[in-house]
Amino acid sequence: MMLIHTHSTRDLYNDTATKWVREEPSSLSDFTARPAILALCEPIAGLRVLDLGCGEGYCSRELRRRGAREVLGIDLSDGMIAAAQTQESQDCLGIHYEVGCATDLSQIGDRQLDLVVAVFLFNYLTIEQTQQCMAEVARILHPGGRFIFSVPHPAFPYMRQAEYPFYFQVEGAGYFSQRDRQFPGRIWKRDGSWLDVQLVHKTLEDYFDALRVAGFNTMPILQELRVQSDHVELDETFFKPLVDYPLHLAMQVSR
Template sequence: MFFSPLSSDMVSTKQLYDEASGDWRRSGPVLLSDYTARPFLLQWCEPATNCDVLDLGCGEGYFARNLKERGARTILGVDISSEMIRSAQEREAGERLGIEYVTGDATSLRNFGDNSFDLVVAVFLFNYLTLEETRHTMREVFRVLRPGGRFVFAVPHPALAFLGQKTAPFYFDPREHGYYSGRDVQFEGEIWRRDGKSVPVRSVHKTVEDYMSGLADAGFERMPLIAELHVTDEHLALDPTWFQPLRDKPLHLAFQLQK
């Protein structure tokens, strides 16, 4: 279906996720962002009932499964990691929720017709794409969305890497780079699970302006909803020791757009 040639960066992202796929498998909240981002993003996807959904960078299907439970009509999950997709498909074979998963490159949506989906989601995908790939993918998302359709995505907060945190439970290392000089530079990082394990993550750094101008150039004319997601009092009540190091820091930037 997709099968465009992969750049060397994409091969390394694929390898990263192929190797870590076992640690991403989960049925309930495990990773930090399962608490601090995904519940919020799922709310922003409501109403999902009767929606045809495209989940770009779907991983092992955690978000897609949650969307299906909320009544989505069809869900197609696409991920560059064949191991993440294998894991999603294995789970689907047991549960039969009716979700389709394919290995593919989210930057290549040309096989989808215009106006094909009611909802496109991309949960921590754009931090793996270069600025040019991000801009291109946003244009393609706009094209494949039906009029009135929604686009919900999240990225690591662009400021997070520069706040001096290089420890559990979440960080990116900007090395010698600054907020502007680091544009389009890949920062390595880690995000932790509640059981103490961490998984490697990456962020090809982009500024808030980069995201906003990419969306405007893609054709999204309405004002986006934006949320700067962070550790809340509920998180601290649940597990004070784990969440405390991230208290008062912007963790994720969430967007909701309508075509």
């Protein structure tokens, strides 16, 4: 029997912040998603970057190390921001972190940033909140600036049982009828431990609608991220169960 947690997002991340702290890839998506998202962000050198839903700063640090001029990390969870600041105090990269909500970025002026990144943020937001957030992102991006985000592939939970090493427990609930409903999920690390995650289910159409309503009208770059052969070579037990499934979406649009 799987456990269904009923945490609010803030409580979930405040309670688990220390489990997220890492310097090296550890969870499944550290291998199957984040390297591809960071590659999509290139060229990064000299950019003013916002990492929305930055968590304990894993991507913020990498963006700064790859040459971003300024990195601001914003997260709803004060526990995650405290964990990010602890690491910043130990290894000073000049990243600024603050607690905030992705749907209200009024602390940032219009057209201030070159790149906004949101790595697995939108699976915590409803359709309406996603639209609010994307409208804010469109407002704060400089003309020509880029918005890059990743989400769980909307079809993935409907394609596979809720089991190791990654799932969202949708219990067979409908792909269209259950939009905006929150489901619990779990993603494992290679060391056998796991992270509890959540999914506010949205369809592919919901993401594209939110982008269009926000004013992103260019053709997006879309990647369906998956297990690659080098992952299986690295750790067959861990990655093999997910071969050939669409795990995550990475999207880039320009302002």
